Amino acid sequence: MQGKIRQLLSDIQTGDYKALARAITIVENSLAGYEELLLGLGEGEKGKVIGITGPPGAGKSTLVNALLRHWVNEGKRIAVIAVDPSSPFNYGALLGDRIRMNEFYNNPDIFIRSLASRGALGGLNPKIIEITDVVRQAPFDIILIETVGVGQSEVEVAGLADCTIVTLVPEAGDEVQTLKAGIMEIADIFAVNKADRDAADALYANLRIMVHQKAGAGFEIPVVKTVATEGKGITELAAAIDTFFTHAGAHKEHKLQLATEKCWQLLQAERMKNFDKVFIKQKLNDNIGKAGFNLYAFAKELLATQPVN
Ligand SMILES: Nc1nc2c(ncn2[C@@H]2O[C@H](COP(=O)(O)OP(=O)(O)O)[C@@H](O)[C@H]2O)c(=O)[nH]1
Ligand SMILES: [Mg+2]
Numbered sequence: 001m002q003g004k005i006r007q008l009l010s011d012i013q014t015g016d017y018k019a020l021a022r023a024i025t026i027v028e029n030s031l032a033g034y035e036e037l038l039l040g041l042g043e044g045e046k047g048k049v050i051g052i053t054g055p056p057g058a059g060k061s062t063l064v065n066a067l068l069r070h071w072v073n074e075g076k077r078i079a080v081i082a083v084d085p086s087s088p089f090n091y092g093a094l095l096g097d098r099i100r101m102n103e104f105y106n107n108p109d110i111f112i113r114s115l116a117s118r119g120a121l122g123g124l125n126p127k128i129i130e131i132t133d134v135v136r137q138a139p140f141d142i143i144l145i146e147t148v149g150v151g152q153s154e155v156e157v158a159g160l161a162d163c164t165i166v167t168l169v170p171e172a173g174d175e176v177q178t179l180k181a182g183i184m185e186i187a188d189i190f191a192v193n194k195a196d197r198d199a200a201d202a203l204y205a206n207l208r209i210m211v212h213q214k215a216g217a218g219f220e221i222p223v224v225k226t227v228a229t230e231g232k233g234i235t236e237l238a239a240a241i242d243t244f245f246t247h248a249g250a251h252k253e254h255k256l257q258l259a260t261e262k263c264w265q266l267l268q269a270e271r272m273k274n275f276d277k278v279f280i281k282q283k284l285n286d287n288i289g290k291a292g293f294n295l296y297a298f299a300k301e302l303l304a305t306q307p308v309n
Helices: 003-013 017-028 034-039 060-073 096-104 128-135 153-160 200-215 234-248 252-272 277-287 295-304
Strands: 048-054 078-083 110-115 142-148 163-168 189-192 223-225
Touching: 003 017, 003 034, 017 034, 017 110, 017 128, 034 128, 048 060, 060 078, 060 096, 060 142, 060 163, 060 234, 078 128, 110 128, 128 142, 128 153, 128 252, 153 252, 163 234, 189 200, 189 234, 200 223, 223 234, 277 295
Parallel strands: 048 142, 048 163, 078 110, 078 142, 163 189, 189 223
Antiparallel strands: none
16 A cells, blocks of 8 residues: 555544545545555444435434534534535535534534535435545544435435434424335434424324334334424434444344445446536437437447446
C-alpha cells in the first residue's frame, strides 16, 4: 500500500476529521488511490450505523438535530452523513440541511458531511456504501445517515445501516396511511414525527396494530411518537435504538442479511459504474426523435457498448 494512503487511514483512526474528509472526497470522486484506500480498510471501529429514512419533509433533519443534541450531552461522538435530495433535472444538492446543522459544525464531537444524490437510482449517493465504510474507520460511537425515502432508497439504506428508523408523519384526513410496500420489512424502529398534529394518534395506533400483527410471538418493532422541533420523544427514540442494538447483537442472521444486501449493491454499482444520467440523457437526446426509436432496444444497445471512463 502507498505510504500516503496508509498515513491517511491511520490519521482517520486517530479521529482526524480533515483526513476523514479527504478520504471521503477521494472515494466519492474515485480519485487516485481510491481503490487502494478501500482495500486497506480495516474492520472498522465500534460505530453503529443508524439510517433515518422517510418522505421529504417528514422531519428527518430535525430529528437528526434533536438526536445529536441528546447524544452530545451523553458525551458521544457522532458522524452525520446527509444525502441531500436532488432534483432529477439538475443533479444538484440542496443546501438546506447544511445550513440547519450549523449549530453543530464546530463541535469537536460531531462530523457532518453532505453528499449529493447525483441522480443515482433510488436517490442514494452511488458511493454511500464505500463512504460509510470509510467513516466506520474513525472512532465514532454513532454514524447517522439521513436519506430521503424515494423509490428504492429506503431498501438501500436498510442494507447499509445496522438499524433503520423509518420516519412517518400523520396526514390530515388520511387516518389509514397507506404504507409503501416493503416499509415493514426495512423498519427497525418507527418514528411518528409531528406528533403535535391531531392525526398523529390515529397513525400511531394503526402502526401499533401493524407491528403487532407482524411480530407474532417475536420481537415487536417499536413505534415512538416524536415532536422533533420541540425535542419531545427523543429520549424514548434513543432508548429504542439502544434496545435494538441489545437485541441485534444476538442476531447473526440479521448481520448476514445486511452484508448480503451491501454486497449485492456493490456488485450492481460495479456493473453500472460507467453510466451516468447526464450521459444517458445526451444519448437519448440524439436518438429519441428518430424513426423507429425504441427505448428497450436503446437500453440494450447502450449496455452492449458500455462507455469506458
Ligand atoms: N409541527 C412540526 N413540525 C416539524 C416537526 N419536525 C419537523 N418539523 C418541520 O417540518 C419541516 C421539514 O423538516 P425537515 O427536518 O427538513 O424534514 P426532512 O425533509 O425529512 O429532513 C420543517 O419546517 C420542520 O421545522 C414536528 O415534530 N412538528
Ligand atoms: Mg432533510
